Amino acid sequence: xxxxxxxxxxxxxxxxxxxILRCVPISNHLYFYWYRQILxxxxxxxxxxxxxxxSEKSEIFDDQFSVERPDGSNFTLKIRSTKLEDSAMxxxxxxxxxxxxxxxxxFGSGTRLTVV
Amino acid sequence: xxxxxxSPQSLIVQKGGISIINCAYENTAFDYFPWYQQFPGKGxxxxxxxRPDVSEKKEGRFTISFNKSAKQFSLHIMDSQPGDSAxxxxxxxxxxxxxxxxxxxxxxxxxxxx
Numbered sequence: 497x498x499x500x501x502x503x504x505x506x507x508x509x510x511x512x513x514x515x516i517l518r519c520v521p522i523s524n525h526l527y528f529y530w531y532r533q534i535l536x537x538x539x540x541x542x543x544x545x546x547x548x549x550x551s552e553k554s555e556i557f558d559d560q561f562s563v564e565r566p567d568g569s570n571f572t573l574k575i576r577s578t579k580l581e582d583s584a585m586x587x588x589x590x591x592x593x594x595x596x597x598x599x600x601x602x603f604g605s606g607t608r609l610t611v612v
Numbered sequence: 613x614x615x616x617x618x619s620p621q622s623l624i625v626q627k628g629g630i631s632i633i634n635c636a637y638e639n640t641a642f643d644y645f646p647w648y649q650q651f652p653g654k655g656x657x658x659x660x661x662x663r664p665d666v667s668e669k670k671e672g673r674f675t676i677s678f679n680k681s682a683k684q685f686s687l688h689i690m691d692s693q694p695g696d697s698a699x700x701x702x703x704x705x706x707x708x709x710x711x712x713x714x715x716x717x718x719x720x721x722x723x724x725x726x
Contacts, residue, residue: 500655527711527712529711529713531714537718538701538716538717538718538719539648539656539701539714539716540716541713541714541715544711544712544713545711546711551711552711552713554713587655587656589655591711591712600646600658600661601658601714602658603648603655603656603657604655605653605654605655606653606654606655
C-alpha cells in the first residue's frame with residue numbers, strides 16, 4: 497500500500513534555529529497538507545498546498561513557517577526560527593482528489609520536533 | 613463554529629463489548645466526516661467516513677451513525693478487541709477546490725480489556 501514518508505522521525509533543535517521537515521507524498525496525489533499535534537492534544541491543521549501554491553493556512557502558520565515542493569516529489573515544511581512552543585509532532589498528508597468524489601487523506605508517521 | 617466536540621475523552625471497554633464515541637459539530641457547511649485511528653508514535657489512519665446524505669455506514673465491525681438535524685455523528689465499534697486499543701479522532705471538512713482542511717475532535721483514548 498502506498499505510503500507518505502516523513503524524515504527525520506525525530507529532530508531536536510535549539511531555540512532560534514531553522515528546521516526543515518521533509519515529506520514524500522504518494523506519487524499520484526495532488527493535494528498536500530501539514531498538521532501538527534502537541535503532545536496529548538488534538539491534531540491541528542497548518543497548511544494545504546495545491547498546484548504549487550498554498551491554498552489555505554491556519555492562524556498557527558505565521559511568517560515563521562513556509563512550505564515548498566522543490567522537485568515535484570518532496571514536500572517540505574520550514575520553520576525559520578523555532579520557539580519552545582513549536583515542539584510537537586508534525587504530520588504530512590496527501591490526498592488524491594477533493595471534489596466531487598473526495599477520498600481520505602493518507603498521513604505520514606510524523607516528525608517529532610523537540611525545541612530546547 | 614469550526615469546532616468539532618468529541619466525547620468521551622477516554623473509554624474502557626471489555627473485550628467483545630461495544631465502544632461508542634460521539635462527536636458534534638456546528639458548521640453546517642461540513643460535508644465529509646471521517647474517523648481516524650491513531651496508535652502511539654504513528655500518524656492518524658483513516659478508518660471510515662460518511663457524507664451527510666446517509667444516516668449510517670458500516671464497514672466490518674465499524675459503524676458511523678449520522679444525525680444531520682442534530683449535527684451529531686458517532687462511531688460504534690462492535691465486538692471490540694484489544695487490538696482496537698488506540699486513540700480515535702473524529703473530523704469534519706468541507707469541499708473547496710484547493711483542498712480539504714480537516715477539523716479534528718479532541719480524541720478518545722480507547723482501551724479494550726481482556
